[in-house]
Amino acid sequence: MYQAIDFGLWGSWNYQEYICSDWWRARSAEYKQKAGNRCEVPDCVIFGKVECHHKNYLRLGRELDSDLICVCRKHHEEMRGK
Numbered sequence: 001m002y003q004a005i006d007f008g009l010w011g012s013w014n015y016q017e018y019i020c021s022d023w024w025r026a027r028s029a030e031y032k033q034k035a036g037n038r039c040e041v042p043d044c045v046i047f048g049k050v051e052c053h054h055k056n057y058l059r060l061g062r063e064l065d066s067d068l069i070c071v072c073r074k075h076h077e078e079m080r081g082k
């Protein structure tokens, strides 16, 4: 279901560094705002305390909105498989 991460485009970057980058912070903040700061899992009502999750890693650094999902901590952990 989840795509393997291809860092070919990334040179020396790795995912941890990327997630800590200012760019990702800004991108995820922008997406969360678009999503209304709500968990997007159907029937979940968590608002505010949400995180941005990559649905796939195909476009790291140039994600489309459709590559991202806004989720609460609980659902984020489920999606990561803990």
Ligand SMILES: [Zn+2]
Pocket: 039, 040, 041, 044, 045, 046, 071, 072, 073, 074, 075
């Ligand atoms: Zn949720």
